[in-house]
Amino acid sequence: MSPHQLALWSEAVLARVEAALDAWVPARGPADLGEAMRYGVLDGGKRLRALLVQAAAQAAGAMATEAGSEAALRAACAVELIHAYSLVHDDMPCMDNDVLRRGKPTVHVAFGEAQAMLAGDAMQALAFEVLTPEADEGAGVPADLQARLVRILARASGQAGMAGGQAIDLASVGQALDEATLRDMHRLKTGALLRASVQMGAACGGLQPDAVAWQALTAYGHAMGLAFQIVDDVLDATQPSDTLGKTAGKDADANKPTYVSLLGLDGAREEADALLAQALAALSRSGLADAALQPLSDLAHRIVHRDH
Amino acid sequence: MSPHQLALWSEAVLARVEAALDAWVPARGPADLGEAMRYGVLDGGKRLRALLVQAAAQAAGAMATEAGSEAALRAACAVELIHAYSLVHDDMPCMDNDVLRRGKPTVHVAFGEAQAMLAGDAMQALAFEVLTPEADEGAGVPADLQARLVRILARASGQAGMAGGQAIDLASVGQALDEATLRDMHRLKTGALLRASVQMGAACGGLQPDAVAWQALTAYGHAMGLAFQIVDDVLDATQPSDTLGKTAGKDADANKPTYVSLLGLDGAREEADALLAQALAALSRSGLADAALQPLSDLAHRIVHRDH
Numbered sequence: 001m002s003p004h005q006l007a008l009w010s011e012a013v014l015a016r017v018e019a020a021l022d023a024w025v026p027a028r029g030p031a032d033l034g035e036a037m038r039y040g041v042l043d044g045g046k047r048l049r050a051l052l053v054q055a056a057a058q059a060a061g062a063m064a065t066e067a068g069s070e071a072a073l074r075a076a077c078a079v080e081l082i083h084a085y086s087l088v089h090d091d092m093p094c095m096d097n098d099v100l101r102r103g104k105p106t107v108h109v110a111f112g113e114a115q116a117m118l119a120g121d122a123m124q125a126l127a128f129e130v131l132t133p134e135a136d137e138g139a140g141v142p143a144d145l146q147a148r149l150v151r152i153l154a155r156a157s158g159q160a161g162m163a164g165g166q167a168i169d170l171a172s173v174g175q176a177l178d179e180a181t182l183r184d185m186h187r188l189k190t191g192a193l194l195r196a197s198v199q200m201g202a203a204c205g206g207l208q209p210d211a212v213a214w215q216a217l218t219a220y221g222h223a224m225g226l227a228f229q230i231v232d233d234v235l236d237a238t239q240p241s242d243t244l245g246k247t248a249g250k251d252a253d254a255n256k257p258t259y260v261s262l263l264g265l266d267g268a269r270e271e272a273d274a275l276l277a278q279a280l281a282a283l284s285r286s287g288l289a290d291a292a293l294q295p296l297s298d299l300a301h302r303i304v305h306r307d308h
Numbered sequence: 309m310s311p312h313q314l315a316l317w318s319e320a321v322l323a324r325v326e327a328a329l330d331a332w333v334p335a336r337g338p339a340d341l342g343e344a345m346r347y348g349v350l351d352g353g354k355r356l357r358a359l360l361v362q363a364a365a366q367a368a369g370a371m372a373t374e375a376g377s378e379a380a381l382r383a384a385c386a387v388e389l390i391h392a393y394s395l396v397h398d399d400m401p402c403m404d405n406d407v408l409r410r411g412k413p414t415v416h417v418a419f420g421e422a423q424a425m426l427a428g429d430a431m432q433a434l435a436f437e438v439l440t441p442e443a444d445e446g447a448g449v450p451a452d453l454q455a456r457l458v459r460i461l462a463r464a465s466g467q468a469g470m471a472g473g474q475a476i477d478l479a480s481v482g483q484a485l486d487e488a489t490l491r492d493m494h495r496l497k498t499g500a501l502l503r504a505s506v507q508m509g510a511a512c513g514g515l516q517p518d519a520v521a522w523q524a525l526t527a528y529g530h531a532m533g534l535a536f537q538i539v540d541d542v543l544d545a546t547q548p549s550d551t552l553g554k555t556a557g558k559d560a561d562a563n564k565p566t567y568v569s570l571l572g573l574d575g576a577r578e579e580a581d582a583l584l585a586q587a588l589a590a591l592s593r594s595g596l597a598d599a600a601l602q603p604l605s606d607l608a609h610r611i612v613h614r615d616h
Contacts, residue, residue, distance in 0.1 A: 026467070033467055033475035089429060094400075094421035113402035114478050117425070118471050121397060121432065125466030128436045132459040143452035150458050151440040158433030159334070159341055163426050167341035170422050 006298040013054045014047050017076050024077060024130055025123075036111040036119035037126070041084040045102055048228070048303070049083050050076035052197035053204075055295035056217055059288050060205020068204050070139035075149050075200040078127040082157050083193060085123035088116055090166065127153065148203050156196030165189025169256070177257040183226070190232075191225025198224070198296075216286035220279045220296060227275035227304050233258040234268050239308060276304040314606040321362045322355050325384050332385060332438055333431075344419040344427035345434070349392040353410055356536070356611070357391050358384035360505035361512075363603035364525055367596050368513020376512050378447035383457050383508040386435040390465050391501060393431035396424055398474065435461065456511050464504030473497025485565040491534070498540075499533030506532070506604075524594035528587045528604060535583035535612050541566040542576050547616060584612040 025041055027034045053076040062068035091098040091106040092113060099109050108116035131149045133141060155161055165188030172185065198221030199214075207214040237260045259268045279300045283293050333349055335342045361384040370376035399406040399414040400421060407417050416424035439457045441449060463469055473496030480493065506529030507522075515522040545568045567576040587608045591601050 031472075031475035031479040033472055037467065086429075089425055092402075092425070094402075094425060115475065117397055117400070117402060118475050118478070120429075121394075121465075122467045122471035124429065124432050125462050125469075125471065128458055129462035129466060132455050132462065134459070143450075143455040146455035147440050147451040147458070150436055150455070151442070154433050154437040154440065157429075158437060159345065159430045161433075163430035163433065164339075164341055167339040167423065167426050170426070171339040 003298075003302075006295070006302065009295055009298075010051060013051060013076075016073060017047060017050045017054075017080070018042070020073055020077050021080065025081075025126065031115070032111065033115065033118060033122060036107055036115050037123055039110060040088045040107045040116075040119055041081055041123060044080065044084055047080060048299075049079040049193060049197040051295075051299055052194060052221070052224070053079060053201040055299055056198040056201025056221075057204045058201075059217065059283075059286070059292045059296050060202045060207050060213065061292065062201065062204035062206070067140040067142065067145075068206070071141045071145055071149065072201055072204040074130050074133070074141065075153075075197075075204060078130045078149070078153055079193060079197050079200065081123045081127035081130065082153060082162070085120040085127075086157075086162055086166070088120040088123070092116060095166075095170075124157070145203060149200050152196050152199050152203065156192040161188055161192035161196070162190075165192065173256055175257070177262075179262055182257050182259065182262060186226060186229040187222075190229050191222065194225035194228055195221035197221065213286045213288050216282045216288075217296075219282040220286075220300070223275045223279040223282065224300060224303055227272045227279070227300075230259045230268050230272045230275070231304055231306065233260045234265065234272070235306075235308065236260075237265065272304050276300055311606075311610075314603070314610065317603055317606075318359060321359060321384075324381060325355060325358045325362075325388070326350070328381055328385050329388065333389075333434065339423070340419065341423065341426060341430060344415055344423050345431055347418060348396045348415045348424075348427055349389055349431060352388070352392055355388060356607075357387040357501060357505040359603075359607055360502060360529070360532070361387060361509040363607055364506040364509025364529075365512045366509075367525065367591075367594070367600045367604050368510045368515050368521065369600065370509065370512035370514070375448040375450065375453075376514070379449045379453055379457065380509055380512040382438050382441070382449065383461075383505075383512060386438045386457070386461055387501060387505050387508065389431045389435035389438065390461060390470070393428040393435075394465075394470055394474070396428040396431070400424060403474075403478075432465070453511060457508050460504050460507050460511065464500040469496055469500035469504070470498075473500065480565060483565070485570075487570055490565050490567065490570060494534060494537040495530075498537050499530065502533035502536055503529035505529065521594045521596050524590045524596075525604075527590040528594075528608070531583045531587040531590065532608060532611055535580045535587070535608075538567045538576050538580045538583070539612055539614065541568045542573065542580070543614075543616065544568075545573065580612050584608055 021042055025038050027038055054072055057063060057068065057072035062072045087101060088107045090096050091101055092108050098106055100106065107119060128150055131153065132146045157163065165185050168185040169189055195218065198217050202214055202217045236258065263271060280297060283297055329350055333346050335346055362380055365371060365376065365380035370380045395409060396415045398404050399409055400416050406414055408414065415427060419427065436458055439461065440454045465471065473493050476493040477497055503526065506525050510522055510525045544566065571579060588605060591605055594601065
């Protein structure tokens, strides 16, 4: 796929995801909770996690059946709901106290802190609701796949995943973290959910944990999770705020450790390139068809070589 | 069952639930996130939701199989995790700003606001993790039951349930709510999770939504959800703080509408008694065995006639 083809593929995928989120996050409902949830999740950024779900689902052959395709759509929306809720909570005054996100006022600025907290809480619940449709609304997503998707996403979101990484991050402000601890933090804080995205897509295609292809896609997800954060740190150190759509240099200002502060700019870039090579090697040993792997391969390049 | 027998039954049930929570909410893990989660959920109050799950599971025959019994234990712990996370978030300064809960400093007082928010978030994720054990850790809870329990709990927790009710509550401060809106708020804020507790227990026994017994237990759960809140309002208006283990009269002070402000003390008590009668009538038309229904019946009396 050329960059142009990747753009076309992404556009088609994201149109479906965006339409599904628009339908599954209703504005109706009590007070303006639904509005706050929609504000937090719709029209939202790069949708990297949704793209990883969909690309892995395609690699694993999920798109060949209606149930697999529906499951992959639900998994893509669920992981975006989890990611979006984490940003809503993370932006709040008691956490990062950010007032700008994707160039817009953050949810608590627009709706108040209490509503932002509730909207985040309800977005998390909705993620698990989306993964467990009733028989008459889910295009036949089998119960064992529903349960498996919940299992993957819940573990990646909680204490041993994203929330755990955020807790390390909280505790790390002003601390001199060594590289191992920094990696551990990011493996949980952003890596767990990115890896879970790939695993959910793989599960939608019916891959089981003992399959070579499952293990290869998991290795890909692990490498990309780490690479994503390293590139994030590089961009944070080198790009102006208006390109990023958020406040640049914030982590460095808060004396938070970053890969750049630890490895230097060149070191961080080299590490990202090494992880790209690892991810591509994992794909090539997966035993899956090259054509089906193309979106995952292209996404890996895009993640490492992005400029915002 | 005499009150003494109910106490013995509760004690045995809660010993299992408390031991399971102790095992499933690990202290280990990043920073002190695990400690904050344990502080928020262990040794926690009346455990009414866990008791409702277990009583409904017993009524529906879930305890006859190892898988049904394991599922009911997991459902009891999951609903307590959801309830506990909602209290942690609700107590925070941007919500109710409570410093005392069950006679102890609230989680954000003990661990800081950021950690309290993360702990609540991770407790919600853990609830869904507990409901979806791997094949080798769940005593054979079938996947379709796992998915169904997630479906019930996620819907009851989110926008169309607990979080939605909290949003109405937020918007209602200083407003003159009519009885219909007040009922609507409580149906969501506390009622949805209490009803879901009963439904999860019923699901563990294999009851399907078209069964008479399912509908009867759902009606019981609905009536008890409403009765619980009415009695809460009565106690809030009549009992001192040290009996309640929390700040009494707070809702009235904040000019929040309550059943007592709306119906008067006597009216609220009469309404609670009428709901008790409705709940008992639902049980008697369920077609389930009287002996199996005894814990649900006794719990209904206890909910309405409790003094704290």
